[in-house]
Amino acid sequence: xxxxxxxxxxxxxxxxxxxxxxxxxxxxxxxxxxxxxxxxxxxxxxxxxxxxxxxxxxxxxxxxxxxxxxxxxxxxxxxxxxxxxxxxxxxxxxxxxxxxxxxxxxxxxxxxxxxxxxxxxxxxxxxxxxxxxxxxxxxxxxxxxxxxxxxxxxxxxxxxxxxxxxxxxxxxxxxxxxxxxxxxxxxxxxxxxxx
Amino acid sequence: xxxxxxxxxxxxxxxxxxxxxxxxxxxxxxxxxxxxxxxxxxxxxxxxxxxxxxxxxxxxxxxxxxxxxxxxxxxxxxxxxxxxxxxxxxxxxxxxxxxxxxxxxxxxxxxxxxxxxxxxxxxxxxxxxxxxx
Numbered sequence: 310x311x312x313x314x315x316x317x318x319x320x321x322x323x324x325x326x327x328x329x330x331x332x333x334x335x336x337x338x339x340x341x342x343x344x345x346x347x348x349x350x351x352x353x354x355x356x357x358x359x360x361x362x363x364x365x366x367x368x369x370x371x372x373x374x375x376x377x378x379x380x381x382x383x384x385x386x387x388x389x390x391x392x393x394x395x396x397x398x399x400x401x402x403x404x405x406x407x408x409x410x411x412x413x414x415x416x417x418x419x420x421x422x423x424x425x426x427x428x429x430x431x432x433x434x435x436x437x438x439x440x441x442x443x444x445x446x447x448x449x450x451x452x453x454x455x456x457x458x459x460x461x462x463x464x465x466x467x468x469x470x471x472x473x474x475x476x477x478x479x480x481x482x483x484x485x486x487x488x489x490x491x492x493x494x495x496x497x498x499x500x501x502x503x504x
Numbered sequence: 505x506x507x508x509x510x511x512x513x514x515x516x517x518x519x520x521x522x523x524x525x526x527x528x529x530x531x532x533x534x535x536x537x538x539x540x541x542x543x544x545x546x547x548x549x550x551x552x553x554x555x556x557x558x559x560x561x562x563x564x565x566x567x568x569x570x571x572x573x574x575x576x577x578x579x580x581x582x583x584x585x586x587x588x589x590x591x592x593x594x595x596x597x598x599x600x601x602x603x604x605x606x607x608x609x610x611x612x613x614x615x616x617x618x619x620x621x622x623x624x625x626x627x628x629x630x631x632x633x634x635x636x637x
Contacts, residue, residue, distance in 0.1 A: 353586065379583055380583065384608075
């Protein structure tokens with residue numbers, strides 16, 4: 310029931326924003342629909358949907374797979390062509406969903422980032438998790454594991470209502486405040502679990 | 505047309521499931537056609553733990569770094585920490601069943617670890633070594 314209401318609410322919001330087309334919700338990046346891409350890239354890391362980077366970024370990334378963030382991730386010629394066609398044709402600058410549009414709007418045209426998690430639109434909002442002062446759990450070195458918190462990541466849902474950060478995962482009282490210029494106020498700690 | 509597809513699907517189901525033996529035998533034949541001679545597990549064993557300096561990063565790299573020295577155990581990716589399932593078919597029967605998968609990872613991992621592609625001889629040595637685990 311609650312879910313039905315939520316979906317109805319979202320549909321209404323989408324219509325109001327004029328971003329629903331052909332009865333389809335287009336708020337978020339959506340699911341992948343290339344089995345080759347999911348197999349070849351998703352066997353090592355979260356298969357970011359094409360709508361997370363502009364076409365120029367995907368092209369740059371695909372031309373340097375022999376040094377893919379320090380790893381060799383070369384594909385067979387046939388698979389590279391399939392993956393390339395999929396990523397570039399569905400890239401953020403060609404996508405009609407709201408999230409890709411926001412990402413493109415926030416990205417300077419002079420930049421060609423190849424790391425989804427370092428795109429300002431993504432990295433900025435998550436920056437605090439990578440701060441050494443933040444000792445949250447899951448303690449993550451990079452932001453490359455979307456589904457740890459965004460349970461619907463594989464389905465292309467990254468909206469705030471679809472992530473889970475439980476008290477157990479991120480406790481305010483886990484913070485090391487010894488060199489924190491802005492100590493956590495005591496009222497914020499109330500109700501959090503004691504160790 | 506539809507009938508043909510159904511028949512093909514059924515016969516695919518009825519055939520013996522992919523087996524490490526078949527994939528490896530085929531690949532070994534291909535390697536021999538490209539100049540490899542007798543394959544020896546000992547050569548691969550020696551190579552497995554040999555450190556190779558990567559000139560770009562200045563770090564020592566070896567196969568066992570990610571795959572562990574004991575092939576029956578799970579390994580761990582050197583940079584991401586991602587778990588790598590055991591290579592030994594005796595504990596992980598999915599291994600050595602897909603020639604395309606094998607070739608893909610030979611290409612990537614030989615280039616990352618050794619800084620070059622492996623020769624047909626080396627690949628064959630690795631396969632007979634892993635197959636026996």
